[in-house]
Amino acid sequence: MRLLVTGGAGFIGSHLVDRMLADGHEVVAVDDLSSGSRDNLAGALRSDRFTLHELDIRDPALIRLTAELRPEVVFHLAAQISVRRSVADPVHDARINVEGTAATLVAACEGSARKVVFASSVATYGRPTTIPVPGDAPTDPRSPYAASKLSAETYLAMFRALHGIEYTTLVLSNVYGPRQSPDGEAGVVSIFTDALLAGTPTVLYGDGTQTRDYVYVDDVVDGLVRAGGSEGNGRRFNLGTGIQTTDRRLHSLIADAAGAPDKPGFAQPREGDLPAMAVDPVPANEGLGWEPRVDLSTGVKLTAEWARSRPR
Numbered sequence: 001m002r003l004l005v006t007g008g009a010g011f012i013g014s015h016l017v018d019r020m021l022a023d024g025h026e027v028v029a030v031d032d033l034s035s036g037s038r039d040n041l042a043g044a045l046r047s048d049r050f051t052l053h054e055l056d057i058r059d060p061a062l063i064r065l066t067a068e069l070r071p072e073v074v075f076h077l078a079a080q081i082s083v084r085r086s087v088a089d090p091v092h093d094a095r096i097n098v099e100g101t102a103a104t105l106v107a108a109c110e111g112s113a114r115k116v117v118f119a120s121s122v123a124t125y126g127r128p129t130t131i132p133v134p135g136d137a138p139t140d141p142r143s144p145y146a147a148s149k150l151s152a153e154t155y156l157a158m159f160r161a162l163h164g165i166e167y168t169t170l171v172l173s174n175v176y177g178p179r180q181s182p183d184g185e186a187g188v189v190s191i192f193t194d195a196l197l198a199g200t201p202t203v204l205y206g207d208g209t210q211t212r213d214y215v216y217v218d219d220v221v222d223g224l225v226r227a228g229g230s231e232g233n234g235r236r237f238n239l240g241t242g243i244q245t246t247d248r249r250l251h252s253l254i255a256d257a258a259g260a261p262d263k264p265g266f267a268q269p270r271e272g273d274l275p276a277m278a279v280d281p282v283p284a285n286e287g288l289g290w291e292p293r294v295d296l297s298t299g300v301k302l303t304a305e306w307a308r309s310r311p312r
């Protein structure tokens with residue numbers, strides 16, 4: 001199968017590329033390298049079934065590319081991913097995440113793609129009242145990033161109605177693993193890992209009881225692959241473990257993996273930070289046969305091993 005991955009040089013996208021190549025597919029990645037890097041694709045670039053196009057998804061060249069390539073599935077991961085940056089510059093965020101999604105959908109249609117798989121975010125739930133957040137919970141965006149992701153979802157549904165192109169949206173919780181930059185939504189794992197390996201101080205905001213739902217990148221890739229099949233058309237699924245992990249527990253696990261003392265500093269909670277988050281993975285299990293397999297203790301060890309071996 002021929003597949004297109006937007007944001008293919010990023011953290012999640014590059015793992016998806018590797019998995020698709022390992023599965024024997026032909027993979028084309030489009031990435032402007034604004035936050036991703038060629039280093040993430042070092043293995044993939046050695047394959048003759050892989051091509052990287054250094055391109056902004058809003059560039060009309062994307063339409064020419066898909067018209068020629070005719071990819072069967074488009075995995076749309078390219079995005080402005082920082083909530084804080086979206087608050088500081090909502091127009092930039094909308095340009096990449098809304099205009100960029102519209103451009104990707106036009107290109108997918110032009111290339112007669114069967115399906116688009118989209119990476120949305122738990123940020124679209126705002127401040128949920130039920131945790132783990134059920135799959136059919138109401139959305140309530142509280143940041144430009146959340147609003148742009150939700151707008152992108154609306155575009156997917158609208159393009160399906162207008163042009164018949166299928167889609168599945170995956171609502172990702174806090175993804176972590178090798179190759180993650182410290183700026184992402186689950187950047188805390190890579191921030192703590194880097195600091196604890198280097199022996200520099202770590203800080204927890206608040207009293208350490210804030211919770212998040214950490215899901216390992218290989219599990220997310222498995223969800224994306226499943227969503228690229230024939231199941232889950234026109235639906236959105238949470239991809240998370242349903243398990244809440246406190247900041248304090250996360251720190252202990254990473255300190256253990258890094259062989260470092262478990263002694264974080266504490267600072268005032270940051271304004272707007274959610275006290276708790278986890279999402280219900282059961283609908284993704286029923287709809288896509290997906291389940292998270294890598295527990296957090298194993299995942300942070302794999303992440304620390306990668307960080308140790310990474311050239312600095």
Ligand SMILES: NC(=O)c1ccc[n+]([C@@H]2O[C@H](COP(=O)([O-])OP(=O)(O)OC[C@H]3O[C@@H](n4cnc5c(N)ncnc54)[C@H](O)[C@@H]3O)[C@@H](O)[C@H]2O)c1
Nearest residue numbers: 007009010011012032034035036056057078079119172175
């Ligand atoms: N990491 C998480 O915890 C998480 C959680 C929820 C949702 N997501 C979503 O998953 C997707 C992948 O996230 P990630 O963590 O791998 O982030 P990432 O920043 O590593 O990947 C995004 C990629 O998109 C590329 N990109 C950005 N703007 C582009 C443009 N205009 N044209 C072409 N390429 C462009 C970047 O260079 C980067 O390689 C994003 O859509 C993100 O919103 C991630």
